[in-house]
Amino acid sequence: MTTTIVTVGGRMAAEGLAMLENAGVECISTEAYPRKSEVLELIERHQPAALVIRLVEMVDADMLAASRNLKIVAKHGVGTNDIDVAAAKVLGIPVIMATGANAHSVAEHALGLILALAKDFLRQDSHIRNGLWDKKLYAGRELRGQKIGLVGFGLIGQILARMAAPIGMQVSAYDPFAPDEAFADGVSRTTSLDALLGESDVVSLHCPLTDATRGLIGAREIALMKPTAYLVNTARGEVVDEPALIAALQGGRIAGAGLDSFAEEPPVKSPLWQLPNLILTPHVAGVTEDARRAVSIMTAGNVLAFLRGEQLAKNLHARV
Structure with missing residues (x-):
């Protein structure tokens, strides 16, 4: 048979x-x-x-x-x-x-979103395509010396940490389940999510979707972030409260975000699509x-x- x-x-x-x-x-x-x-x-x-x-x-x-x-x-x-x-x-x-x-591909994708946000690629590409050549409008910045906070420190987070450190970024991670031996090569362990959000220039999400992580990053958590910070999500869309993120991006509460996953997939039309400080990819980080x-x-x-x-x-x- x-x-x-x-x-x-x-x-x-x-x-x-x-x-x-x-x-x-x-x-x-x-x-x-x-x-x-x-x-x-x-x-x-x-x-x-x-x-x-x-x-x-x-x-x-x-x-x-x-x-x-x-x-x-x-x-x-x-x-x-x-x-x-x-x-x-x-x-x-x-x-x-x-x-x-697919861990390495996801980590690379997260780094790509971080670089695109920090180097202002989306706006600069749009300017040139619309016939505008004005270097005064460039808002890029260096990642060297910036702090990246990883929420979840499994294999993907660990690979991203090894990529970010040579750039000159200071790496910390929050993961109550990760063993102490995972924190090596200069990666510091942060025991409080609130502390990590408040001190990071880039917050990158790498936690699984569970009852505990659903809506983990909501209005209160986003309010703890620096106004110059970026949020990157290559985990699961439901980890982020999308309405709260939309409000924060519309109000300039954080500088920008990069999303590869969404609460509903395929996603329906959303106010996310209209935000100039947001980079979107269709859940392809690991594919x-x-x-x-x-x-x-x-x-x-x-x-x-x-x-x-x-x-x-x-x-x-x-x-x-």
Whole structure:
């Protein structure tokens, strides 16, 4: 009997698909952000042994229960806020993530947003495209000597810290769960989020979305930041209170922001789109071709290992 895997929300990279197909696995994919009815129809028809989750609003209890053969759910990336993990636990289905495979791409993207904000790239590009050449309008500044505060100090935060330090930035991080040994090479540990927000010239978010971090950066927290500070979010959109951020940017309460994720994705029309001190990217920090390849290879390898009863990769987290 053929083993089938359904990828919900777009195809895996060719290298990951090849690993599965060479192992005799039938691979079926939906388009990005499919309708629930489409997903249910595919699962019910093909009865897959595994679901691989990419771009989807929510994989709910109905989808998880639709295949009597389902043995594992694998997130093509990290973060399980788009999977009903509680329902999976009730059904006894493990949920795994490809932790770390795209960490370098996300860290680079965060650094890119920071540089674009500090160097005033968006406004300068707009000026030239509109026929305006006036160096007096340049508002760029150096990052050397600036303080960057990282909220969350897992692998992505640690990689970004190693990138920021050679520029000359002073790096501190707030993460009550990170071990002390993670704080090395001049990175200081800040035990209070409020203190980190108040002292940082750049605040970059790298925490997972949990009940504790939902709305973590709201009006009160933004009010603690310097008026010259930038906020960068390459984590999850729901970590930031978007209406509070909009108000702060409109009022000049902070200098600017760079967002790669949003509370609703795909996002509906928002006042965010009209703000000149905001840089937006469509949740692509971790989906460079290099990262997509690495995530697909790790995901395919671990799904195959699980189905064969073999050991999974060390940097992959599983929940049951």
